Amino acid sequence: MKTELLPGFESLSVRYDHLIVDLWGTLHNGIEPLPGAVACLEKFGSAGARIVFLSNAPFRVSGVRDVLAQIGIPDTIYEEIFCSGEIAWHAIRDRTDPWHAKLGRRAAFIGPERHRPMLDNPGIDAAAEIEDADFFICTGPREPDHVLEDYLPELERAAAAGLPMICTNPDREVMRGSVREICAGAMAEAYETRYGGDVAWHGKPYRPVYDAVLRHLGDPDRRRVLMIGDGLLTAVAGAAAADIDAAFIVGGIAAERLGAAPGALPAPEKLAVLLDEVGQAPRYAMPGLIW
Secondary structure (H helix, E strand, O other): OOOEEOOOOHHHOOOOOEEEEOOEOOOEOOOOEOOOHHHHHHHHHHOOOEEEEEEOOOOOHHHHHHHHHHOOOOHHHOOEEEEHHHHHHHHHHHOOOHHHHOOOOEEEEEOOHHHHHHHOOOOOOEEOOHHHOOEEEEOOOOOOOOOHHHHHHHHHHHHHOOOOEEEOOOOOEEEEOOEEEEOHHHHHHHHHHHHOOOEEEOOOOOHHHHHHHHHHOOOOOHHHEEEEEOOHHHHHHHHHHOOOEEEEEOOOOOHHHHOOOOOOOOOHHHHHHHHHHHOOOOOEEEOOOOO
């Protein structure tokens, strides 16, 4: 399928009545809403679209709501939030699949202190150091300026102890403002590839979270559902697996690679090279979440 380059979303308002919207890199940059994004969703909403947010935020939905409120995103523009942290928390609690069912109950933790409430879970008896744990949860770096190499010694210790990892954010990196930061996905990828670790990945692009969103929407005609996101290997790949269309936001994490100026589309040949490289073919490419 050839990707259609569009300057904004206005022409799509009659094609889709269910929007699944990524957050970081699409709606906000970790500090403030991106230009035009809130207004764009307000216009979709006024046209009758149902809008849900789907994030790889590595903590619970209540925390996502708090973050959105803090950076100025009104709760009137969406009806529900789904996030990878919430999915992971329930998987640890419920243990309904074979992988989670075999976990023990002592959990080690890699992540910032604000994510530590992920350990407040009926499926976890106590937090533990790596050598005393049955598994470990990774939500991301402890400090924004940390790099992957800061965590390799811990990952090596966890691998030596044979610990399974629960990754609550499959993203490898995000842009906080203009600064690039690693995410839990970078550590999980290293745990698998460098140390042969066993990882459970939760969130985009994996099918269960898309199934949950579509159930919430009442299992609509998938031709009328649009995923909007800046992650080719997360939001766009997940949309393809769920058999729904995707609009790729080129002004997000891939903007530097594409040489895309703010509010503008990249050269078509540069976009084609990137899409071919990652093996994705979103239905649309857009400068940003703009009308």
